[in-house]
Amino acid sequence: MITDILAEKVTAAFKAAGYDITANVTLSDRPDLCQFQCNNAFAAAKAYRKAPFIVAEETAKVLSADPMFKSVEGVKPGFVNITLTDEAIAAFADEIASDENAGVPVEKSEVIVMDYGGPNVAKPLHIGHLRSAIIGQSLKLIARRMGKTVHSDIHLGDWGLQIGLVIAELSERMPQYSCFGDYHEGDALPELTADMLNEVYPTASGRSKTDEAFAAKAHAATVALQERRPGYIALWNEIMRVSCGDLRANYDALGVDFDYWYGESDADAYIPELMDILDRKGLSYESDGAIVVDVAEESDKAPIPPVIVRKSDGSSIYATTDLATLIQRQRDFAPDKVWYVVDNRQEQHFTQVFRCARKAGIVPDGTGLEFLGFGTMNGTDGKPYKTREGGVMRLSDLISQVVTAARERMDEQGRTAEAERDENARRIGMAAIKFGDLINHRSKDYIFDIDKFLSAEGKTGVYILYTVSRINSILRRASESGAPTEGKMTVSSDSERDLMLALITSGQSWKMALSERAPSYICEDVYQLAAAFSRFYHDVRILDEEDEAKRTSRLALCSLTRNVITAHLDALGIKTVETM
C-alpha cells in the first residue's frame, strides 16, 4: 500500500538523518499544501531534544533525492510534507489496475467464526434483525477479501422460552392434537404457517407478562421440550421447518447468507459436557435453586453478577447454550477468533459468557472472543423505529417499501429496459438500506430515514450506484466503438490526479474496517471514490477526447475506478446496476 511504502521511505530517511524513529505517513490534512504528511518529526524532536522543524527539514532533505517525489518539505512547526510526481501516482494506479484483488490489502490468515443474525424461530424478522444481518455479512465479506477464513453461523434462537411460549399457546388453541398429550409417532400435527407463527408468538409473549398461570405453563413446556418429550419435539420440528423456510426467504431477499444454520438446539448435545466441566473444576454452585458460576473480577468497577447456567426449573438458558456452542465451535473449527455481532444491550451477557468460557478452559487463552455490539435503529424522532401505527415494522414490508420507491424513480427516468427494472429496483433499494445503515459506525445508534437514504442526493448508496452506472455507460460505449479500455495511465488534469490519489490510497479504509470491525470506513471511502470520479467526469471529456493516449488512459481510469468501487460494494453486500 502506498502509505506503507511512504512510511518505509520516511523511516529510512529519519534513520539517515540520525533519528531512530518509525514514521507513519497519512493523507494530508492540508491538500492545498501537499498530498501526504508525516508528523513523527515531533516525536523524534522530543526524543533527541531538538527543534521539530529542524528534524523535519533534515529528513525532507534526505527524501528529496528520491525521484518519486515532486517535493518534500520540512515545514513550520515540524511537519514533513510530501507530494508525489504525476508519474509515480500513475504508476501506482497501473499497479492496482493489474492487481487481482483491486488493491485490497491482504493480511495474515486466521480462522474466524462469526455469529450474526440470531433470529428467533417462530418470530417474524423485523427491522431489529436488520443490523446484525447486514453488519455481520459485511464484516464477513471484508475479512474474507482480506485473507481470513470465516465460518458464519446464523445461531437460531430455537431452544429457549420463546418456543415454550409458542407451544403453550398452541396447546390452548388446538388441544385436540396428541402432540400436547399422549403422542405416538405418525400422529397428525397442527398445520402451521409462517403467518400464523408470526401472530402466535407475540400473543403468547404478551399473555405471559400478565397471566402467571400461562407463564408457568410456558416455562414447563420449555423444560419438557429440552427433556425431549416426543410430542413437543415433533411439534418443534414442524415449527422449525415452517419458520426456517420463511427465514431463508427473508435472508435471501436481503442478500445475507450463512455457512451454517445451527441453533441453540444444536448446542444441547454439549450441555452435559459443559455442566460436567464446570462441576469438575469447582466453578459451578447452587444459588436460589439455580446453578451459577461466579465471573466477577477485582478490577470490575461495577459488580458483574454470576452467570446462570441452569435455571431453578431445571431448564437451560441462553448462557448455557452460548457456552455449549463454544465447545462445539472449538471442536469443529478451532477458531483464532469468534465474533459476535449482536445488540449492544447484550454486552454484559457476553462478558459473563466469555469469562466463564475462559475460567472453564473451553477455549484456549489465545482465542479472541469478541463482542461486536451494534446500536439501535431509531426513527426520525430519535426513538426506536416504529411503523406509522406504532408497531414493529416487518423487515419484508420495509424492503418492499424502499424497492417500490426505487422502481417508481426508475420508471420516471425510463433509461432501463423494462425486463431489468424489477431486479435493478431491488438492487437500488437494498443499496439504499444497506449503505444508509453501514455508513454509521457499527456501535452507534442511528436514525433510519427512508426518504434520506433514497433521496440519491449526497452520501447514499443510490449515489454510488448512479456513479457506477455512469461508468458502465461509458465503458459500454467504448467497447461498442472498439476503443481500448486498458492501458497505461497518465495524469493530464487535476481531477485525474485526484481520482488516482483516491484510488491508490483506498486500501487504508479496508485496514481500518477490519481492525475496528466496522464497515463504515469502507462506506466513507467508496463515497470519496465516487465523488472523485464525478468531478473527473464533469471536468474532462473521455470518449470524445481526440488524443488517443489520453483517451485510453482515461478509459483505463474509468475501468479501474469501477473495479475498486465494485470491490468496496461487494464487501458491503451491495450489487451494482448497469443502468438506472
Add this chain to the structure above:
RNA sequence: GCGUCUUUAACUCAGCUGGAUAGAGUAGCUGCCUUCUAAGCAGCAAGCCACAGGUUCGAAUCCUGUAAGACGCGCCA
C-alpha cells in the same frame, strides 16, 4: 443508586494513536444541461467542538468534575 456509552454547523454525522486555517452530507442561497446518465457538478453562507478545571510547546482528541440523553444492572434473548 451503580456502571457503560453519547454530547462537534439549523439537521444527520466524520474527525485514527494529541499537532498546521475543525471536515462531510442534508436543508438554505448562487451558478452550470445544443457535448459521455442533471439520481450530476461548481460556488457561497453556517461552528465558545455541552460546561468548568487540569496535563502539554500544542487539546474536539488525554485526565478530573458538572449537566443533559441513551442503554444495562441474576433465572427473556
